[in-house]
Amino acid sequence: MFNHFSSLRSKIKLVFSITLLLLAILFIGSIKYDYAKYDELNEARERAISHYLYHYYLKTGKIDEAYLESQNVSLIKDKAKVIQIERYFKEKGKYKKYAVDTFRLQRIILINNDRFKLFLENKNRPKYPLKRIAVFTIVFLLIILLYFWVIRSLRPLSELKNKIKTFSEGNLNIQCASDKHDEIAEVANEFDHAVNMIRELLQSRQLFLRAIMHELKTPIAKGRLMSEMLPDEKSKQRMHSIFERLNLLIDEFAKIEKITSKNFKLKLKPYKMSDLVEASIDLLMVENPGRLVSIEIKKDYIVKSDFELFTLVVKNLLDNALKYSTDKHVIVVIDSDHLDIINKGEALKEPLEEYFKPFHTSKGGLGLGLYIVKSILDIHKMTLAYRYEEGKNIFTVR
Structure with missing residues (x-):
């Protein structure tokens, strides 16, 4: 598992993935916290409404519907609906002096005391967290843009790796100089300088070896001509064999020079x-x-x-x-x-x-x-x- 994240690109992906995950957890957690806070305040408000209605009824003998309207709470008067809600509360074991539950996506408050029995609909709903969503969306997009910016800045590193691989295969005709000013550009420029130095050294080495081999061929050719002038046939053959051997060795050295310089194609x-x-x-x-x-x-x-x-x-x-x-x-x-x-x-x-x-x-x-x-x-x-x-x-x- 750890080998999978050994590369720099994988580590960056892991860091940004964890950051986005933590951001999502923070966003969901903040939304849940807001809803929990709203539910707590809403429940307190509903109990306050219940107490107010009870005390108001004791004083006036009626329900303050204007107050309910100001609190965005309505009195359910439809008898058929009241019967349905009453049955629902009884089935759920919540038919008490005071209870709150959801019936058909409506928040229903039951107030059943020694003075009156009411079913109220609380129409208040938590506000949609537009500002919070906007903030988190902006942060999310910034992290995504930052990720692509970092990954794009690593692209020259991949190109440099490919050029190094090409160089290791024997191709010295590569250019990897960069006009940027980051650390990757510094590495690329230093490597380009090293390639140029190695190229020059190899070229001077090849030139030196080829010059030596070329100079050796002249005396060998003269030696072969001189051996032809020897009167003794046996000595002539022996000298001829020696010079042929020397000529063959030079050809072998030429092949070896090509092989060691990686400048050879197999047939x-x-x-x-x-x-x-x-x-x-x-x-x-x-x-x-x-x-x-x-x-x-x-x-x-x-x-x-x-x-x-x-x-x-x-x-x-x-x-x-x-x-x-x-x-x-x-x-x-x-x-x-x-x-x-x-x-x-x-x-x-x-x-x-x-x-x-x-x-x-x-x-x-x-x-x-x-x-x-x-x-x-x-x-x-x-x-x-x-x-x-x-x-x-x-x-x-x-």
Whole structure:
């Protein structure tokens, strides 16, 4: 229940609802108090009329009808009506020396003493509380207008929340500056300033990285040309492979830069896991990959992924597995809905989550490898798990 009123808007609604409820209770209570006060005065007036008529009759031997008229009270003379009223009072057990009751929406006074018996109709009615209703209506409308005014002043907060959500999804092209002078406008302006600063920092970072990658491509291209001039074919192939590897690494860094800056759109298509693994092994650019990586297909399956990014994930996992394997051999197992990458070696010294941090610096750490893997798997809504069994490290992509 309390969670339902956790938002500021809900709390404001609750406060105004309670205020309106208390106002309604106060209005109804004041009306009832007025009616109770009127009934008390009316009953006292009726008893005073009864006493006056009795004393006047003792003096003059007749009823002072002029006085009754001045008090807005009339003497009921219709015999048939008198009989009906008398029967009504007897049925209700109110046929006494003095009684008051309502008969057919008329307030009837019975005076039955040793001198006379009268049925009087009291025509006085409580006044309609127009002034009170007018005051309460004005207050009610003011509270309603105040409520809408407060809710409207919170509208920029909802817009700011949506812009913050858009910003968190990677869209840096947002404007949330406000020309108002309230606290929400101050928050919006500070956030807009922060967005501009972050945008400028990211742009300078991207420019710096792209400039470095661009500058690196020139010497790599020259190196490839120079390697073509080597007389020894084996040395030429080796140098060519090295420069191809460097070129591929720069392309990977470009992809990583886009992923980490949230400036990347996935191109999801269905692929066989076995095809993705084969493509990942090709990215390793090693001679005779069959002696380094063994593939065991228990049950192949289709996975919807971005081909370039997912192969980069598997390639990084294979790279790390080979690097830290004691026998320089990795086994890849494809089974139904997951992919296992297995190597012999020492167990990880820390929980897997620690290696997801960029530039992890523990002894034998995995550098940027698992950070890149985690970033790509996150945008694919996939998970990476780790376990150590019988001297083997097992990384599972699920």
